[in-house]
Amino acid sequence: MNEPGAAVHAPATPRLWRRLQIIGVLLLAALLGACSAVRLAYNNLPTVSYWWLDGYVDFDGAQSLRVREELDALLAWHRREELPQLLALLRRAQALAPNDITPAQACEFADAIRERLLATALRAEAPVAELALTLSPAQLQHLQAKYAKVNAEYRKDWVSLDAAALQGKRYERLLDRHEDFYGALHAEQRAMLRRMATESVFDAKRADAERRARQGEIVVMLRRFQSERTAPAQAQAAIHALVRRIAEPPAGPWREHQAALQDEGCRNLAALHNATTPAQRSRAVDRLGRYARDVEALMAAD
DSSP states (O other), X not given: OOOTTOSSOOOOOOHHHHHHTHHHHHXXXXXXXXXXXXXXXXXXXXXXXHHHHHHHHOOOHHHHHHHHHHHHHHHHHIIIIIHHHHHHHHHHHHHHTTSOOOHHHHHHHHHHHHHHHHHHHHHTHHHHHHHHTTOOHHHHHXXXXXXXXXXXXXXXXXXXXXHHHHHHHHHHHHHHHHHHHHOSOOHHHHHHHHHHHHHOOOOHHHHHHHHHHHHHHHHHHHHHHHHHTOOHHHHHHHHHHHHHHHXXXXXXXXXXXXXXXXXXXXXXXXXXXXXXXXXXXXXHHHHHHHHHHHHHHHHHOO
16 A cells, blocks of 8 residues: 555564455555545455455465455455445545644654554454465575565665665655645745655665565564464464564554654645645545545445
């Protein structure tokens, strides 16, 4: 959902973490994208998620059936339990949009989104543990090959860029996202976004190193499940611990970097919003209202 350095910054997410929160992430991506496609995107999440996951693991026949069933069940749970909370968040954002906001308010909203993603992750732990215990050595090799491919793409897209190119790319991403929400930005607003991209503490090399470390941790954990014939309850406990570590990194440089990025994102979001015109805020209110109506329709659907 978020490119590196986005206003609502989440930790770099390896494959199992993204498997855990796939529905929440894709829903929020839909909500923050073209609202005309929200309902279609949401209802197709199990199919889209299945094929995304299959690219990492290469499911066999029995796994395919089980994963599809679990994704359907996860979507049903999400529709019942999480959509009402996402609707409340949208209504809160809509109420705030006509006025200036503080960085603290921006952070409060970002934290609420992360809580909803974490709730989806925790709901998925049991089926993820069940799947993890069925992975074969060949599938783990497939996973590692996929990691290598994804990492190479990330290095090409982000790590290999010099400072000017990286700042330019991040500026274009920020501009696209904000103009989709507020409409065309004027020159002063664009200059503000460019300063934000130039002054950001985002470090692509650090993010790349962290994601690789987590990938290695996941592979070690999965191989341990195989070699030790881990019981389902123990596997779920290990995955739960991993989810918690990713959601709340232990004290150290990475946690400090994440905190700095979050603070930066909240300040930037508030500053940009507070620089918008009444017409731009009116567009934001309208966009949020359309998102909320789409979520209400999804909640009403069986």
